[in-house]
Amino acid sequence: MTTLTSTEISDYLQRVRAALADLPAETREELLEDEPAHLAEVLAEGGADLAGRLGPPERYAADLRAAAGLPPATGAVRAPVVVDELLNNIKVYASRADRAAGRLVGYPRLVDLAHLLRPGWWVLRGYLLGLLVLLAARDEFFARLLPFRLNPGESLVWLLVVGAAVVASVRVGRATPGLSRWRRWAVYAAGALIVLLALVNLAPRAFQYESGPSYYNPFGGITDVYPYDQNGNPLDGVQFYDQNGNPIQIGEYWRCHTEYPDPSIDRNPYRYPLCPPSQWRPGMEASAAPVTSEPGAGPSAQPEASAPATTPTATPAASPGR
Amino acid sequence: MHSVDTTQLLKGVLDLAVLAVLRDEDGYGYDILRRLRSSGLEEVGDASVYGTLRRLFQAGYLTTYVVPSEEGPHRKYYALNAAGRSQLATSGKVWRAFATTMDTILAERGATT
Numbered sequence: 277m278t279t280l281t282s283t284e285i286s287d288y289l290q291r292v293r294a295a296l297a298d299l300p301a302e303t304r305e306e307l308l309e310d311e312p313a314h315l316a317e318v319l320a321e322g323g324a325d326l327a328g329r330l331g332p333p334e335r336y337a338a339d340l341r342a343a344a345g346l347p348p349a350t351g352a353v354r355a356p357v358v359v360d361e362l363l364n365n366i367k368v369y370a371s372r373a374d375r376a377a378g379r380l381v382g383y384p385r386l387v388d389l390a391h392l393l394r395p396g397w398w399v400l401r402g403y404l405l406g407l408l409v410l411l412a413a414r415d416e417f418f419a420r421l422l423p424f425r426l427n428p429g430e431s432l433v434w435l436l437v438v439g440a441a442v443v444a445s446v447r448v449g450r451a452t453p454g455l456s457r458w459r460r461w462a463v464y465a466a467g468a469l470i471v472l473l474a475l476v477n478l479a480p481r482a483f484q485y486e487s488g489p490s491y492y493n494p495f496g497g498i499t500d501v502y503p504y505d506q507n508g509n510p511l512d513g514v515q516f517y518d519q520n521g522n523p524i525q526i527g528e529y530w531r532c533h534t535e536y537p538d539p540s541i542d543r544n545p546y547r548y549p550l551c552p553p554s555q556w557r558p559g560m561e562a563s564a565a566p567v568t569s570e571p572g573a574g575p576s577a578q579p580e581a582s583a584p585a586t587t588p589t590a591t592p593a594a595s596p597g598r
Numbered sequence: 599m600h601s602v603d604t605t606q607l608l609k610g611v612l613d614l615a616v617l618a619v620l621r622d623e624d625g626y627g628y629d630i631l632r633r634l635r636s637s638g639l640e641e642v643g644d645a646s647v648y649g650t651l652r653r654l655f656q657a658g659y660l661t662t663y664v665v666p667s668e669e670g671p672h673r674k675y676y677a678l679n680a681a682g683r684s685q686l687a688t689s690g691k692v693w694r695a696f697a698t699t700m701d702t703i704l705a706e707r708g709a710t711t
Contacts, residue, residue: 307652310627313673316650317628329644336645343612343649344656 283391285315288326288333290453295337297456298349307344325385328371329502336459394449399468402445404474406438411477413437499528501548513547604641612650614693615639617659617678617686624706626665627651651676659685 286447287357289311296304316458318329349438371385378385410433501591503511516524530536537545608615619625619633631647650690654660659682664672 282666307649310648310651310674313667314627314644339643339645340649340652343646343648344652 279378284319284326284387285312287453288330291333292337294454294456295334295349296341299341299346303346307340307346314385324368324371325374325387328368329362332367335364350384395446397467398446398449399442401449401470402442403438404470405445406441407478408470408473409437409441410434495526498526499531499551501527503548510549512549515544515547517544604639605643608639608642608646611693612642612646613654614686614689615642616647616650616654617689619700620660620676620678620682621686624675624677630676654682662691 289308292311293304293308296307301305315326318326323329327333331339341348374385374387379386381389383389426529448463452460455463501514501516505511518524523546525544525546527546527548527550529546529550532550615634615637616630619630619637625633627648630651631642631644634642634647651660655662655676659679660676661679662674662676664674666672
């Protein structure tokens, strides 16, 4: 018997056992005595998986106890037969898809692969949980809820917290199939929550170097560019291109233009300065410049007389707030 | 009245069917299930047969013994004991009488077969 089939058998059996949990242990084990051999025979015949052949474990358990002359499960809520059948049919179709997908990856069924990967998921779940705990410890609010101080920067603390979370997660994973239905779903929900929280809280940190060019881009704060010729006269309608002929479009075009340009008509609408030169004075915050020009008033309409009479040669890039 | 199907009828007579297939030869659970199915009771559910075996054993009609199996878990064989054989005889008579009565009723009322 391979590990895969024994896993499937023990999973099915544990769910049957869970559905018989209200019976005295002795009665229950007597009732299940033949089941390992039975389920092995069913699997050995091939065809669908256990749930596909025998129906859901809960219904199997109900049939078993009814045939054995035992009372129905106390307090058990059984879905109407129609719903039961429908769910089972869905499972049977899912099982077929499972087989088809499994052939793609070289396993009898995709679930077989998933079963093998399950311990990996437990470790990942514990790891993410540990990171979330460390993250929470860094937060002032949650830190006050903890009875002790955690310093997430210390590698020993990191190791202890993450290690404990991984160990706990694996133990929970091993015990999950034996839990009652509601507890099992609680475990699944907790797993989904951990992944969700990790995605929201941890993913942005992991990718911050890619997503935040403003951390290293010295031109990130620039909203406009004021070119001057060698005599210190302000230039107008200047366009920039890189070594490949691609337009360089930095600055905030929308500050002095109400309509956004159509790139299909004007390949490089960024003509500097974007805003009228009269708006700008040396030392003035570029972002604080008042916007008074009329909508559509191009920079080319600016009179030369209003040019700032400072800084003759060097290009005074307007980024004082850097 | 909803229509009678085999599954419903089986509930009443599965005990008898299980005792009957064990009359000449002992068998383990899945073997018994196969015998029932190959005899024409295709609809019989796995859980029903295993549950029934459990109940018949509890009632004292069956004895069990374990036979080691090479390729899988050990198999538990079921065998009829004296009480089981007498139960089979009694229930068999009841069933035959019942079946004859039903045949007669259906024949007299002209029910199509």
